[in-house]
Amino acid sequence: MAPEANVSVAPNAGNGKVTVPDILSRKSLAGSPEAKPKITCLTAYDYPTARLLDEAGVDILLVGDSLGMVVLGYDSTLPVTFDEMLHHVRAVRRGTKRALLVADMPYGSFHISIDESVRNAVRLVKEGGAEAVKIEGGERRLELISRLVEAEIPVMGHIGLTPQSFNALGGFHVQGRTTQAAEQLDRDARAVEAAGAFSVVLESVPRELGARITEKLHIPTIGIGAGPDCDGQVLVLHDLLGLTLGRTPKFARKYANLASEISRAASEFCNDVHSGQFPSDAESYHLPAEQRGQLLARPRT
DSSP states (O other): OOOOOOOOSOTTTTTTOOOHHHHHHTOOOTTOSSOOOOEEEEEOOSHHHHHHHHHHTOSEEEEOTTHHHHTSOOSSSTTOOHHHHHHHHHHHHHHOSSSEEEEEOOTTSSSSOHHHHHHHHHHHHHTTOOSEEEEEBSGGGHHHHHHHHHTTOOEEEEEESOGGGHHHHTSSOOOOOSHHHHHHHHHHHHHHHHHTOSEEEEESOOHHHHHHHHHHOSSOEEEESSOTTSSEEEEOHHHHHTOOOSOOOTTOOOSOOHHHHHHHHHHHHHHHHHHTOSSOGGGSOOOOHHHHHHHHHSOOO
16 A cells, blocks of 8 residues: 655645744733733534634634544544544645644553654654644653654643543543642643643633633643633534534533534425425526437437
């Protein structure tokens, strides 16, 4: 089998292209006289969606392992394979020109050994076209993040509620509500920064804790259920569009209700087909008049 083409080069670099240094420059440091624009991040899993989000001006497109739940129909993110993730990263790469493309490291792809984890991250960059990878976990990922940064792979950290750890956490619960848990999140955030990550996602933590961590760090924080004081915000696209089947978390604001629109359109299509209203004559192809006359003049057998 021929080797996969290297698609890691980001198009239009230097021409409005969002880069890791750009994201780092958006950090609003305490006491800074200038307010920096908040960072916007949405998940994307395919070419057409990526293209639309990219053209809308979203700063970061995250190919999240949330695709397991919102696209592939799994009960959690744990079953998502590395090959599935790589497949979707490639699709999103084809639709992305301006935004920074970040790929989740799926469960199991960075848990066996540091060397294997680096190899997997390299594949996401070299074969998938990702410009950075996201790693769940804080202090325990310090060595891995350092090795990835050493290999010139930018890393986005992810602490708080880490979905890949929901078995250990006992479910999807807000994190950092006790003094001990809050202190651990502080340590996790500092460890991620010290290891060289260029940003960190804070998921499902009290607003006050999100604000405190944001104030202390020198890298941007990107919140998802962590309050408005973070340096940026990320949402799962299907939650934003009203395409999530089942309960959505408190922080997932619905900006559209596409589920009902899709259901309505499909139902209307079925009704039109059953009643003979689709396709219409105007939606059909026709023979040229001469050929049509010859066809109709032929005797039927």
